[in-house]
Amino acid sequence: MIGGFRPWVLTLGFVVAVACPSDRAAGDEPATVSVTKPPWAADTAWLKIRAEQQAKTIMSTRVFHDFRFTDQQPDTGISFVHRVVEDAGLNYKLVHYDHGTGVAAADVDNDGHVDIYFLNQVGANELWRNNGNGTFENATKKSRAALADRISVGASFADFDNDGDQDLFVTTVRGGNVLFENDGTGRFTDISRSAGVDYVGHSSGALFFDFNNDGLLDLYVTNVGTYTTDEVGPGNYYVGINGAFTGHTIPGRSESGILYRNEGDSRFTDVTQSFGIQDTRWSGDVAPLDGNNDGWMDIYVLNMQGLDGYYENQRGKGFVDRSSTVFPHSSWGAMGIQVFDYDNDGDQDLFITDMHSDMMAPLPPVPSQEKRKAAMRNYNQDFYLDGGNGIWGNSFFRNNGDGSFSEISDKINAENYWPWGLSAGDLNADGFQDAFITASMNYPWRYAINSVLLNDAGTRFVDAEFAVGVEPRRAHPDGQNVTPWFEIDCAGANKGHRDCPTDSNAARVIVKGARGSRSSLIFDLDSDGDLDIVTAEFNAEPMVLVSNLSERREVNSISINLVGSKSNRNGFGATVIVKAEDQAYTQQVSGKTGYLSQSSLPLYFGLGKTATIDAIEVRWPSGIVQNMVGPIASGQTLRIVEQE
Secondary structure: OHHHOOOEEEEOOEEEEOOOOOOOOOOOOOOEEEEEOOHHHHOOHHHHHHHHHHHHHHOOOOOOOOOOEEEOHHHHOOOOOOOOOHHHOOOOOOOHHHHOOOEEEEOOOOOOOOEEEEOOOOOOOEEEEEOOOOOEEEOHHHHOOOOOOOOEEEEEEEOOOOOOOOEEEEEEEOOOOEEEEEOOOOOEEEOHHHHOOOOOOEEEEEEEEOOOOOOOOEEEEEEOOOOEEEEEEOOOEEEEOOOHHHHHHOOOOOOOOEEEEEEEOOEEEEOOOOOOOOOOOOOOOEEEEOOOOOOOOEEEEOOOOOOOEEEEEOOOOOEEEOHHHHOOOEEOOEEEEEEEOOOOOOOOEEEEEEOHHHHOOOOOOOHHHHHOOOOOOOOOHHHHOOOOOEEOOOEEEEEOOOOOEEEOOOOOOOOOOOEEEEEEEOOOOOOOOEEEEEEOOOOOOOOOOOEEEEEOOOOOEEEOOOOOOOOOOOOOOOOOOEEEEEEEEOOOOOOOOOOOOOOOOOOEEEEEEEOOEEEEEEEOOOOOOOOEEEEEEOOOOOOEEEEOHHHHOOOOEEEEEEEOOOOOOOOOOOEEEEEEOOEEEEEEOOOEEEOOEEOOOOEEEEOOOOOEEEEEEEEOOOOOEEEEEEEEEOOEEEEEEOOO
């Protein structure tokens, strides 16, 4: 039995691990014991197998991988710890709380350094100020953006009022969404009610984008659907509905996404219905996409259980649902999305992760099968709501340049297992954007690996998480794969709990679960010219994965900050083309940095061996085209202001 895997059973369409009894010998027991659920969650045998396989295959590729990431979270000073509601721990049930929270970043105090905002389920969100030397300090109290009384989900940074600082929008579960206005120093004021964006529901992802190109950032908020009861549990959370994952089939439980138009003067108007974008998919996230290259941002709305939605912008006057014609087949259980130019042909492609398809199939008996699509099963089609058109796994849509897309995920090795978030960036600075995918299910499931997919010159992705040190994780006192999840009193309040050992007389039991990531963001954390990774962990401290690429070889790159004038100040929707020698590198500014996260970060262009840029072209949402003629030396961060 490879990797110590144990049997599984299928309950309500989901794989549930069968926990085996403890192997402890009979005799005197201590007052406190630790129990890992499932017992094999800490097993590393299969990780060693995967690492050995990867070491062999990556050597046959041309992609540069001679660099490493090291988790330096303790050295950064960041002490944030994510905590989960009881529905994801003590009273675990299959409910959407296990989707976790995001992590977003922006320079909130205009000191030239990118700060990080971590979201929480139980307890305060935290803002960590970047000191500029690889360390951070807790600035939560000053920020006034803790929201300690709410179950936070997603965060989006953007300068919605064009005053030169990054504001913040936070989604919550039935606590009311929050719009924070920044005073320029990283101190925020809640203006949600007066702005008209304080919707109370099961909100998830949020996206600032300028759909009518008027220079003001509008806002789209996704809502999952009703998955909670009115009962309030410890930590002020609403207890989940039993059987919540069938909710999308029950009339009346869906919640439409919301499109808010920015009216100026810090006010928004709900134009969802009048603009033809009333979408009731159970959606966790959304991304902008100019699918037909007409200069007007469309949006792609993910669906957790069913086909995704694509809404084409009608020149700022409304949206038309083009889902079935442009994307007739899409991931059935979509969770994360990134839009980027994978093959450097100038068109924006789509990479979408699919968590729920993997949850509908048996656990793979061997690690190699985690790279396969999930097996279609003969369940009631009323549950799938896809007409047989769903893709059971990750999808990758290559832009054909004519308004159509081709799905090529298997061809380019875009599959992984139990994926959540997806971030893109040129991790090895070779000129092609790579992908980092967070993955996990945590307690009471086994461990799952995060994936690093290095881009092999726009031909395919190469698995590299072990090769570059992302896996296995940094060793922790409780084991690198598990962490304390909750504590139970088996002689008192929790007597009879499912995790109380049957062969122990211990009263106090610490239950451990597998570590796992939900979201991530990629940026140059320590200003050394290469890209680092920060993760949002579920019920644990984050990982701060610092790259040593700049120590391994000379890094040629350019970073670009856009400042709109006629266009929105963030430059969201602008296209930037960097030309060097015979190559053009194209990125579109969206701020979309990961699952449940929108950030305000410089664009980062790796240039491979090229040290000099010939020209930079910026196509602003206003229609203005701006050119900078070289030579421009690499290694800089440029600030490009829109010229009217």
